[in-house]
Amino acid sequence: MHRNVVKFGGSNLKCKSDLQKIITAVKSYENPPVIVVSALYGITDKIIGIIKNIHQKETSVQDCVSEITVQYIEVLNENIGDINYRAKIISEIEKRAEKLTQFLQGIQCIEETPDFLSDRILSYGERFSSVLLTGILNFNGLKSGEILPEEIPLFTDGEFGNASVDFEKSAPGISNLFPPNTICVVPGFYGVSSEYKVTLFGRGGSDYSAAALARLLNAKTLDVWKDVDGFMSSDPRLIKTAQKIDKLTYKEAAELAYFGAAILHPRAVEPLIEAKIPIRIFNINKADEFNALTEINCHENHHSDIIKSVTFSEDFGVLKLKGPGVGIKPGILAKVTTLLDEKNINIRSVITSQIAINILLSAKDLQKAFETVSGMNLQAISEIQQRDGISVIATVGEGILEKPGIAARIFSAVARKNINIEMIAFGASQVSAYFLLAKEDCFEAVSEIHDEFFTNPGL
Ligand code: ASP
Ligand code: MG
Numbered sequence: 001m002h003r004n005v006v007k008f009g010g011s012n013l014k015c016k017s018d019l020q021k022i023i024t025a026v027k028s029y030e031n032p033p034v035i036v037v038s039a040l041y042g043i044t045d046k047i048i049g050i051i052k053n054i055h056q057k058e059t060s061v062q063d064c065v066s067e068i069t070v071q072y073i074e075v076l077n078e079n080i081g082d083i084n085y086r087a088k089i090i091s092e093i094e095k096r097a098e099k100l101t102q103f104l105q106g107i108q109c110i111e112e113t114p115d116f117l118s119d120r121i122l123s124y125g126e127r128f129s130s131v132l133l134t135g136i137l138n139f140n141g142l143k144s145g146e147i148l149p150e151e152i153p154l155f156t157d158g159e160f161g162n163a164s165v166d167f168e169k170s171a172p173g174i175s176n177l178f179p180p181n182t183i184c185v186v187p188g189f190y191g192v193s194s195e196y197k198v199t200l201f202g203r204g205g206s207d208y209s210a211a212a213l214a215r216l217l218n219a220k221t222l223d224v225w226k227d228v229d230g231f232m233s234s235d236p237r238l239i240k241t242a243q244k245i246d247k248l249t250y251k252e253a254a255e256l257a258y259f260g261a262a263i264l265h266p267r268a269v270e271p272l273i274e275a276k277i278p279i280r281i282f283n284i285n286k287a288d289e290f291n292a293l294t295e296i297n298c299h300e301n302h303h304s305d306i307i308k309s310v311t312f313s314e315d316f317g318v319l320k321l322k323g324p325g326v327g328i329k330p331g332i333l334a335k336v337t338t339l340l341d342e343k344n345i346n347i348r349s350v351i352t353s354q355i356a357i358n359i360l361l362s363a364k365d366l367q368k369a370f371e372t373v374s375g376m377n378l379q380a381i382s383e384i385q386q387r388d389g390i391s392v393i394a395t396v397g398e399g400i401l402e403k404p405g406i407a408a409r410i411f412s413a414v415a416r417k418n419i420n421i422e423m424i425a426f427g428a429s430q431v432s433a434y435f436l437l438a439k440e441d442c443f444e445a446v447s448e449i450h451d452e453f454f455t456n457p458g459l
Contacts, residue, residue, distance in 0.1 A: 002220040006033040007210035010041040011227040016078035028290040032183040038206035039125025089135035115160035120198040126187035144183040158193035165212040207265035215271040230281040230293030253296040255432040259394035260313030307453040308397040317366030318387040319359040327354040391442035394434040413452040
């Protein structure tokens, strides 16, 4: 039987009453789904804060842990009236809280935080959520059982903080573990290395957990529940005329997620492409309608005006390596990127010319990358600059490279507002064009491009 894998994340777990909406959603499925759940809203950030402050003398581990568990227990109190029933679930939460306390005391005692412990500790937001959700579903007559990633086992490549699933190693016999007549609840965000060490999939990684499970189970669909109306033609908080997008291809969704659309983790797409498993986005506030708002699959469907969405991200910085001939001298880029990789700095894109190599990074990595490359003393590089305070705007749609005139329309729209474009990448991806500009110009540029394609389409 092909099942639906369903993901409920922090945006569905913001307030105590949200669990009732989740129950409505789960009841809408014809067959018991496999559910991947992430931590309650804000809990992972809280645990990160605890780890950061743990080496200060006045920090009490017990207090920090109860500050977390109390939030889960409040949700239980709100959703389960029966005290005895509740007590059983609370006792499991307390057991896990005890473990979490021990791990935190461990790092407090050794006065450092090894990666393997930090990953383990951070997985507790999800571990509490899965006990909570399993308990509440059972209380509502929806037969459910919890399955932990280490029981599956969901094996990874072992990289702490940013692991990838090892699909071949994880695959054998996995379906047998998931009884078809029971809802199976799996905590997201982590898998285990071959030595069974917890390895996280990176921030927001539960979407990736869900996608990985969908692939391993050869699921019918991956359903991601959010608290908004699916993918939109731009950020509806800024662009009031933004329209819902009914259909996207995998490539379009991945590019949109990569360039700022917060609705889906960019890595959630990659495991599903080969198996052609569709991703559907639902809105938890319309759980009773059970209506997929955006569907992502492999079927190309060109928008009449090509561009389906204009998205942006402020999480970029550029490291500029200048010198006559850097663009043609062999080996420079290789040396720089190897060292950045060793320092765990992820390169998001590279744009080169004869006299400059521009490396696009996450804003948080810029300073460290600047210091790293400055320390290399590369002969060919005469100047290194860092550019922060920028935004990247991406226009996304299948066919962007094929239909003439699209680039002209994008850049004329920006020019109409007299906005300076600092760098452009067109053609690197089959479905998107993106460019860099000063942060303060971002909104006006997005708005003008959106108008160009959505208010006056086809002009
Ligand atoms: N709780 C984790 C985070 O906040 C994973 C997730 O939400 O998907 O990053
Ligand atoms: Mg999340």
